[in-house]
Amino acid sequence: MKQFFVSVAKWSWFGLLMLIAFGYMASGLSEPSNDRRGEVEAASDVRLDGSSPSTVPESADLESAAGSPVDSPPREPSAQAESIVRVTAAVNAARNEQLAAFGLQSAPPADWMASCRRMSLALIGSGVSLQEIRGLESLPEDRRESTHLSNLLRDPRFHDYWAERWTRFIVGADEGPFIVYRRRRFRHWLSDELAANRPYDQIVRDLITAEGLWTDRPEVNFLTVTFDSNDGNPDPIRLAARTSRAFLGLRIDCLQCHNDFLGNVNLGDPVETREGRQQDFHQLAAFYSSAKTNGLQGVRTGEADYEYQYLDESETVEVTPAVPYAAELLPEEGDARSRLATWVTHRDNRQFSRAAVARFWALMFGRSATEAVDNLPLDEPLPPMLEPIVDDFVQHRDVRRTIRIIAQSDAFRADSRAAFDVTPQHEERYAVFPLTRLRAEQVAGSIVQASKIKAINRDSSLLVQLIRYGSINDFLERFGDLGENEFSKDGITIPQRLLMINGNMLREAGQLNPILNATGHINLFARDNAQAIETIFLCLLNRYPNAEERDYFIETMTERSDRGEALEDLYWTLANSTEFTWNH
């Protein structure tokens, strides 16, 4: 009998724990203690109409406003703000000059909603939430874009998303060797660095000179990811290739095997270059031979001892670390990797800043300003618009500042439509905003975000975050991931199209679930069809329907006996549109 009662007590205790766990997930207890509301309550706080909100935080203090739906723009020191304006003006002047030279007309600026959508896609990988739109609408129109940008730059979603994008170009998209490499830890470390707004050059320096175990020094994963091809030690060859491409925008990989005979790689003096030689690659690789695995101490710094047998040579020779250009910037003192880090990030090594700015520009636009983001020959100029940004980056090394300059430029804010005939040349010269296909995770992120009224962030309930995580992973597995090929210009494939048309994720996201989904919420609370249509347009396309669209969909909705079903269909239709799946 005693055993029976013990057993009942155990199971009761287990059941209670399960109930608490479920309640925790379902009720949003993971939200801050002052906002423990269920999703329905929370969502119903967001107005479906555009009337003035009852409370919109208007804190002037950058930090104290964190977590509020809409925060005021940061009060930057005026000198800094002015200097950003000056750089942006220089970027715009370069654009205007170029358009004039090619006889191209510029499209007018896009409306604030289109600009905010572009910022959200670039910085957090999803569209703007209805909650954010409503909050921004409460501000004067001329402050909405800058406010949204400021909010995004402080948003953990931005830190996480850019950490993932950076991880791809810094260590690749693959999982790497088991045990000694942890992609997630590396990504979290990068996210923290971005949250702290550490200067870019310091982050790169930490990567090149990393020491220790991957468990407590996540940056060391930059090295340990290459363990599998070098018997448990950092692989100098892969690290040299990665360093030149990711941090310097130079593709010198072919020099690993032979001298450049195609005229593709010019090195030496940045002004008067010479052809790339096999030695250039291996001398760069030699710096990384100083990174040694030392048992439980992880990666430590030793002597650089690199040997290589060059093409057509009969013997292996010792290779002394040397840099492929601007050798005068390489310090003579210090260990090999510290010297390399100093050279790579040196203020006078303009190629470092060129590579960074070209990368950030591509992340903002979804396409490279040059033929390839990691192929910026030393002797070829960048597009004129990028040069003032490079000048600024050389001075500040500030990622957020660079993003601000790009986001505020006329190129980023131009409409993708124009009254004139838009040609590829208009896109190439940024006379219009170039259309780019969303990456898989941007499509998935936008679908999940559009299915919610509130912004999905770290304050969302655990259940919502889990659903988001699971849905995106499932979607990516089916949709495919571009991996490191970040800025592919390929169109959609047939399996991807099928996934959008018939896939589970879109169906579940659009279902009439009043607790979890926007469609259910809208169906319950929208006062009429016009408001329901307007709200779904805002959730998915981040804009109001125009009169023609409103009339068309009101008519189709009126014909239907089941408004809920019609809303599901509208959600599906908008999510399958080019407007939703492309940045424009």
Add this chain to the structure above:
Amino acid sequence: MSHHDLLCDPHTHLSRRTLLGAGAGGAMLSTIAHQLAWADAVGATETSRPKNVILLWLEGGPSQLETFDPHPGSAIGGEVNAIPTSVPDLQIADTLPRVAEKMHLGSLIRSVTSKEGDHQRAIYNIKSGYRPDPTLVHPSIGSILCHEFPEQLDIPRHISILPQNAPARGGYLGPVYDAFKIGDPQNPVPDLKSPIAEERFDRRMKDLQWLEDRFRRQRLRDLDQNRTLHQSSTDAALRMMSSEQVSAFDVSSESKETLERFGQTPFGRGCLAATRLIGAGVRCVEVTLGGWDSHITNHSLQSARCEILDAALAGLLDRLVEQDLLETTLVVCGGEFGRTPQINAAEGRDHWPHGFSTFLAGCGIRKGGVYGATAKDPKLDPDKPLADVGSPITIGDLHATILSTLGVPYHEERQTPIGRPLRISEGEPVKDLLA
């Protein structure tokens, strides 16, 4: 609503469903049914028929010693015995009794060597023919084949059944050449069936087209053709949804006897589906069987996997012969590497890229051939790992052999996105393997 307003003809949907509902037989014999019926009837081989490839991908590293290259009674032999095969003087492990009867249909390579001992890198190496390179993602065999010989088909021409960690990729040829992934063929093909009623689906498509027409206004000239491909990809997706060729994925129409021949396993059904898909015009099917990574209890793990492989591979070869598809279809059976000759303390075998086996059959491969050998009493000198391998063959040469049988100009260069021309294969065909 006129039919011109739709992206697809609703009658097509009706036709598709009626057809599928009625099955492949009867008066409404579909194109695929015709093709399958033709394939069922043994006829003269048409040399002009396009070449295909079926890759039976044994992921995890199958042990050569427990499959195609046993050394019973030796220090490295383990618990396996050798049995005679349909090829005189050729013995393979007793774990593959049915396959042993089919060895005369192809050539066995016992001396494949690579420089990659890590799963991920080795898979990349074998599937693409190149070692991993941070600058470029190389395309897999199926992607190359589809790229070299473009054709129009309603269903994808490159399919991966039961993919695991690294389904075949288009690499620098583009994601359009990625393999279309499906699971166990007894389940529906994912995302192919609309979850809603036809009338509602048509209404959605009509609304979508209405929106698309308006989105194009004032935007980039020829937006759809030059950039988004929305219309063409949607049309193709709808065509696939409506296509009778889709029934090639479905093995449920096969007799119980046929299913039994392949083994009632997902991999067996995958192999059966592969034959149907090849019959329907698909160029490359990859079917994956995982679970070979036997670092512990090697013999039991390998034996269990072999039981699945034995039925499926034998069934596949029989079926291809019966349908006269083996002459134009190359079957490749192997994994990313083999396993160590030594047995470790946990009775397992570890990764071994220095001499492992791959079986090739059909499509111009020499019948009954055996190429290369591994030593029964290997010296296992770490500085000379290939000293124990007779006639070693590199991954590049294996690729060149495969591609040459498929009619791909393996030695030609193709321009890559990084501006560097690259040979389709960096190896040379092994002439002894060709008929």
